[in-house]
Amino acid sequence: MKKPVIIKLSRVKKYFPLDGVTVKALNDISLEIHQQELISIIGPSGSGKSTLMNLIGCLDKPTKGRLIINNKAAENMNTDELARLRNKDIGFVFQSFNLLPRLTALDNVELPLIYAGVDRKRRKNIAREKLTAVGLTDRLHHFPNQLSGGQQQRVAIARALVNNPKIILADEPTGNLDSKSGDEIVKILQDLHRKGKTIIVVSHDPDFAKISQRIIKLKDGKIIN
Ligand SMILES: Nc1ncnc2c1ncn2[C@@H]1O[C@H](COP(=O)(O)OP(=O)(O)OP(=O)(O)O)[C@@H](O)[C@H]1O
Ligand SMILES: [Mg+2]
Numbered sequence: 001m002k003k004p005v006i007i008k009l010s011r012v013k014k015y016f017p018l019d020g021v022t023v024k025a026l027n028d029i030s031l032e033i034h035q036q037e038l039i040s041i042i043g044p045s046g047s048g049k050s051t052l053m054n055l056i057g058c059l060d061k062p063t064k065g066r067l068i069i070n071n072k073a074a075e076n077m078n079t080d081e082l083a084r085l086r087n088k089d090i091g092f093v094f095q096s097f098n099l100l101p102r103l104t105a106l107d108n109v110e111l112p113l114i115y116a117g118v119d120r121k122r123r124k125n126i127a128r129e130k131l132t133a134v135g136l137t138d139r140l141h142h143f144p145n146q147l148s149g150g151q152q153q154r155v156a157i158a159r160a161l162v163n164n165p166k167i168i169l170a171d172e173p174t175g176n177l178d179s180k181s182g183d184e185i186v187k188i189l190q191d192l193h194r195k196g197k198t199i200i201v202v203s204h205d206p207d208f209a210k211i212s213q214r215i216i217k218l219k220d221g222k223i224i225n
Contacts, residue, residue: 043218091160150181
């Protein structure tokens with residue numbers, strides 16, 4: 001039986017005005033994603049994949065249409081409300097890791113907990129636990145430039161998990177990795193899915209296609225199947 005809907009887009013459009021012309025990055029997207037689904041999004045460069053992820057991840061708002069995340073209407077929220085929803089319900093993993101270079105692995109993972117107002121001792125404990133879960137117990141005090149790409153991505157996943165979000169969004173998470181490190185990331189995301197997370201991955205990696213329940217294909221800002 002299908003689980004309840006956790007993400008719902010109704011006739012969503014995202015336009016970017018640029019130099020007097022309008023780029024229609026997303027053009028009338030309707031989509032329902034159920035709790036504990038694992039979905040891959042594919043499509044050519046410029047088809048709107050990252051734009052869609054940024055809307056679902058509350059990093060941006062639709063130009064038109066409705067966007068419901070975990071029963072909350074995100075399309076009407078102001079920047080603070082969007083940030084709160086993002087911190088609580090969503091973990092984001094990017095192709096380029098996006099770790100802060102001057103912070104250790106532990107401090108990078110702790111960061112969202114500082115924003116969430118968690119006290120220092122609990123922060124350290126949670127960050128250590130999440131880094132252990134991705135196999136990095138012995139790298140807590142390394143800086144990003146002292147870690148391999150695969151290790152940096154695992155730190156980024158640990159950081160995405162600290163607030164215990166229901167939804168994990170990953171935009172080409174293996175794009176900058178060799179195949180062995182990429183395999184590890186696929187396994188970690190698959191394991192998180194088994195533990196009940198809703199996961200959306202933008203990737204052309206066939207390994208993600210294999211473990212996905214659905215593949216959504218975008219072209220010119222529209223879903224084509
Ligand atoms: N901030 C912006 N301002 C203007 N145009 C934008 C902006 N962001 C994205 N676009 C345009 O919207 C379209 C969709 O971009 P998007 O980044 O979502 O593509 P993508 O499918 O993720 O591509 P890729 O596979 O190369 O990452 C592109 O034509 C892009 O140029
Ligand atoms: Mg992209």
